[in-house]
Amino acid sequence: MKKLVLIGGGHSHAIALKKWGMNPLSEVELTLITNVVKTPYSGMLPGYIAGFYSFDQCHIDLPSLAKYSHAKIYIDQAIGLDLEKNLVICKNNSPIPFDLLSIDIGSTPTVLSIPGAIEHTIAVKPISKLLQYWHQLIEEIQQNPQQKIRLAIVGGGAGGVELAFNIHSHLTQIYQQANQPLNQLELHLIHSGKRLLSERHPSLSRKVENLLKKLKIHLHFNETVDQVDETQNSIKKISCKSGLTLECDRIFWVTQASASPWLKQAGLTTDKRGFILVNDNLQSVSHPQVFAAGDIATMVNYPRPKAGVFAVRQGQPLLENLKRSLEEKPLKPFIPQKEFLILIGTGDQKAIASKAWFNIGPNSLLWRWKDYIDQKFMKQFKN
Numbered sequence: 001m002k003k004l005v006l007i008g009g010g011h012s013h014a015i016a017l018k019k020w021g022m023n024p025l026s027e028v029e030l031t032l033i034t035n036v037v038k039t040p041y042s043g044m045l046p047g048y049i050a051g052f053y054s055f056d057q058c059h060i061d062l063p064s065l066a067k068y069s070h071a072k073i074y075i076d077q078a079i080g081l082d083l084e085k086n087l088v089i090c091k092n093n094s095p096i097p098f099d100l101l102s103i104d105i106g107s108t109p110t111v112l113s114i115p116g117a118i119e120h121t122i123a124v125k126p127i128s129k130l131l132q133y134w135h136q137l138i139e140e141i142q143q144n145p146q147q148k149i150r151l152a153i154v155g156g157g158a159g160g161v162e163l164a165f166n167i168h169s170h171l172t173q174i175y176q177q178a179n180q181p182l183n184q185l186e187l188h189l190i191h192s193g194k195r196l197l198s199e200r201h202p203s204l205s206r207k208v209e210n211l212l213k214k215l216k217i218h219l220h221f222n223e224t225v226d227q228v229d230e231t232q233n234s235i236k237k238i239s240c241k242s243g244l245t246l247e248c249d250r251i252f253w254v255t256q257a258s259a260s261p262w263l264k265q266a267g268l269t270t271d272k273r274g275f276i277l278v279n280d281n282l283q284s285v286s287h288p289q290v291f292a293a294g295d296i297a298t299m300v301n302y303p304r305p306k307a308g309v310f311a312v313r314q315g316q317p318l319l320e321n322l323k324r325s326l327e328e329k330p331l332k333p334f335i336p337q338k339e340f341l342i343l344i345g346t347g348d349q350k351a352i353a354s355k356a357w358f359n360i361g362p363n364s365l366l367w368r369w370k371d372y373i374d375q376k377f378m379k380q381f382k383n
């Protein structure tokens with residue numbers, strides 16, 4: 001019996017598990033190692049923050065999925081690999097052996113060595129932690145809506161922008177319901193670049209910046225945070241290289257993605273940021289018994305931004321190549337699209353669609369389209 005082990009229940013693995021369940025290979029024992037029971041679907045996460053979706057609507061239940069695919073499941077955290085003996089080292093269980101390994105553990109925001117950032121800010125990944133802090137904050141505001149709240153988001157990529165729209169949307173709803181003025185909320189978005197969404201076309205950046213300004217969200221460009229402190233009464237103080245300082249109650253950290261260090265330490269060849277380098281077959285360039293997909297993988301020939309849309313697209317080709325590898329058949333290359341459509345929810349049940357230089361919206365028709373696509377994606381994991 002060959003052993004196929006999947007680490008992480010990210011988007012690519014969720015799809016692979018589902019499709020495996022529909023058409024499994026006999027004589028293969030499938031195992032999933034995941035540090036969470038319910039994994040978030042990134043497309044609906046901003047909508048959850050805004051209060052449009054319930055927790056279950058935007059989370060995939062991994063034990064149910066594992067049951068469907070006849071996979072063994074370990075709720076545990078992988079913390080290392082022994083690539084000579086082909087073992088996954090876990091935090092709580094004994095080492096788990098494999099013949100073939102696939103890794104889809106996502107990424108976390110880069111904190112680098114900024115003093116105070118780890119202790120005093122809320123990293124947006126792992127999402128489960130972010131949501132824990134988010135629920136606490138909502139409860140606090142609901143209990144005391146008379147109190148002014150100052151929030152900062154560090155990072156002006158797609159994640160930071162969506163977070164800004166949707167945090168604003170949910171909190172202003174709470175203030176409105178409590179008959180409180182909307183200027184109770186002071187929201188800052190701090191970005192090191194000269195425009196938001198620097199990886200997309202400038203026309204989209206302008207559109208998004210104007211919308212955020214209309215919501216009275218304070219935008220700070222060309223600002224690099226170099227220290228975060230906490231005062232005695234739990235106020236956080238952000239200091240930027242330019243000399244700008246900001247005091248706030250909570251800081252959300254949504255900067256560039258970074259990788260878990262244990263992958264490189266295990267001997268896998270990685271890119272400069274520690275992401276596993278894979279070939280066109282989604283196979284490690286250094287260890288053919290290891291595959292990787294989603295944020296944690298960087299395709300040598302087709303590097304792409306770290307986005308859920310790529311993790312979703314890689315699900316099917318990953319599964320196909322895992323099966324081919326187990327059956328000792330030639331692998332099939334996968335070429336990801338260069339230009340991809342993004343739908344950005346603006347927190348008011350409207351969305352902007354953008355592909356290459358073109359963008360349209362925000363409008364509610366696009367939101368309904370995005371909602372339809374996302375709900376359809378999630379439907380495949382229900383029941």
Ligand SMILES: Cc1cc2nc3c(=O)[nH]c(=O)nc-3n(C[C@H](O)[C@H](O)[C@H](O)COP(=O)(O)OP(=O)(O)OC[C@H]3O[C@@H](n4cnc5c(N)ncnc54)[C@H](O)[C@@H]3O)c2cc1C
Pocket residue numbers: 007008009010011012013033034035036038039040042043044045046076077078079104105106107124125126158159160162163254293294295296306307308309310311
């Ligand atoms: C606020 C925010 C909004 C976003 N919105 C969008 C969006 O609208 N559209 C979009 O395309 N992208 C969006 N993104 C980016 C998107 O979240 C990621 O690109 C996407 O989640 C990557 O999917 P993945 O499969 O690589 O990993 P993930 O979805 O991160 O899944 C990884 C899984 O592995 C588990 N795991 C991690 N480490 C271990 C370990 N050591 N052992 C076991 N299990 C482990 C995790 O708990 C998780 O379940 C957003 C990101 C943020 C922060």
